[in-house]
Amino acid sequence: MTTYDIALIGFGGVNRTLAELVAARGDTLRSELGFGLRVVAITDLRLGSLVQPEGIDLGMALNMDGASGTFAAHGGSADTINESVIRNCTADIICEATFTNPEDGEPAVSHVRWALESNKSVCTTNKGPVAIRGAELTSLAEQNGVHFEFEGAVMSGTPVIRLAKKMFAGLKLNGFEGILNGTSNYVLGRMEAGLDFEAAISEAQKLGYAEANPAADIEGYDVQLKVLILANELLDAGIELKDVQRQGISTVTPEKIQKASREGLRWKLVGSARRNVDGSVTAGVSPVALPLDHGLAGVSGATNAVSFETDLLGAVTVSGPGAGRVETAYALLSDIIAMHAARTGAAAHV
Ligand SMILES: NC(=O)c1ccc[n+]([C@@H]2O[C@H](COP(=O)([O-])OP(=O)(O)OC[C@H]3O[C@@H](n4cnc5c(N)ncnc54)[C@H](O)[C@@H]3O)[C@@H](O)[C@H]2O)c1
Ligand SMILES: N[C@@H](CCO)C(=O)O
The missing domain is CATH 3.40.50.720 (NAD(P)-binding Rossmann-like Domain)
Structure with missing residues (x-):
């Protein structure tokens, strides 16, 4: 053997x-x-x-x-x-x-x-x-x-890259949007539950989700890299790091989270890429207050999800653990x- x-x-x-x-x-x-x-x-x-x-x-x-x-x-x-x-x-x-x-x-x-x-x-x-x-x-x-x-x-370990390459054969991918960072998603959820930012980060570190420098998670650098990987691997975008706009969740205060909650919204850090009519690809990461009935609003903890927009199937979503040893x-x-x-x-x- x-x-x-x-x-x-x-x-x-x-x-x-x-x-x-x-x-x-x-x-x-x-x-x-x-x-x-x-x-x-x-x-x-x-x-x-x-x-x-x-x-x-x-x-x-x-x-x-x-x-x-x-x-x-x-x-x-x-x-x-x-x-x-x-x-x-x-x-x-x-x-x-x-x-x-x-x-x-x-x-x-x-x-x-x-x-x-x-x-x-x-x-x-x-x-x-x-x-x-x-x-x-x-x-x-x-x-x-x-x-x-x-x-x-x-x-x-959630299969995304190989899965999309193999299973989407014959489909045209026009873009994707997703929650691609376990730490920031975990932190936003814990803050919604009333924990302060530092305590929430500390929990994410203990659970093995956070980067060695958690600013990479919080300021969107981690998602920027993941959007770049998915865009180039799956959309054949041919883009570079500077082409992926980046904004993290450090501006999402406890007050904003509570206000969104009262209005039926939930803050999420969303990474996305979309193919334009001229063939170019626009990509970025930023915090968005999503309505609770949005497909990504219920993705909680260190779970991640990415929804691919395809020509023949419409949206196909893959969800699973996004971090953890x-x-x-x-x-x-x-x-x-x-x-x-x-x-x-x-x-x-x-
Ligand atoms: N932990 C997760 O949930 C997760 C998920 C997906 C991807 N990743 C990535 O996987 C990698 C490892 O993650 P981790 O959670 O094990 O991180 P970690 O910080 O626990 O471990 C990294 C280890 O690498 C060692 N190291 C750093 N630079 C080195 C070098 N030049 N030569 C030899 N050793 C070196 C450090 O001493 C440390 O022990 C990171 O790049 C991370 O972004 C982690
Ligand atoms: N720090 C990353 C690990 C997975 O890449 C996260 O929280 O999603």
Whole structure:
């Protein structure tokens, strides 16, 4: 049976949870999916680097939290030597889950590039490389005969990108609108319930929804990247970050939320893109007070939803978890399942 060796670049909430899944469910995955997974390298800013071609003891790695020392105590290095690890380790697949940088996508863009250049496939939940260098990296993967998968970059493990590419064949997509950030949606809901902004953010951080810098969620940068990804992947928009107008929810005060509630409205952070008559695409993200009977008004907590406007079916809506460690680790697993299916011709349902 095939075993894929994987390297985890960034060992925070998402990749730790993937390691937990591999440790706890390895046998089930093997029998149900027809392949095994073995972690052969891990790097993290707080822990350093560890490469063990025979397989890393995941119990040991998962017990390390940065306060308890670095990988130097386990035969690795205290330094985060990403380029050398990514290029030289024996992994078949690099799982990239470091911080999203909404400005230029670095250093994750380089992590992905080094992997693809050294003929390793990549799965990532990091929005930066996909939004800012997606076309270039996809083409590099194709040239090198490897895979670049990023389902978790939009709506965590909820299938959206692959689903839309496969299931909407024969339909023309004219646009989409959706709730694409779990943290801001969670915060708006908690504020409507009477919590103050800081307390609501703190809850979202504890639940593993928020970015390392939650301003990325609150000020709309995260949705800006996701709109860019969906517009380019699904509408073939050919647009750049500067083309996606951005406004976050920091202007939505508790008073505005209570007033909207009295008027039968609910504030939501809505990301959208629409194809214009001349073929160009207009895209943006901004807070909107939606009537309660609007399809997106009832989407609550860290749930996300995106409604695609199609020519033959009208609106088709996909809804599901938009954030969360387990939900996003599953996205990486679904990427690996898709790679396996492409390699073997096995049916993939993800
Ligand atoms: N948590 C979610 O719900 C979710 C959902 C979808 C996408 N994402 C994306 O997935 C990625 C990971 O999310 P997370 O929740 O695990 O974040 P996290 O902050 O918990 O973990 C990120 C880890 O990456 C490490 N890191 C940062 N820069 C690094 C570098 N240059 N080299 C090695 N390690 C580095 C950090 O030390 C940290 O441990 C982010 O890009 C995030 O935007 C997260
Ligand atoms: N911080 C993001 C994670 C998912 O990309 C969110 O809250 O939606």
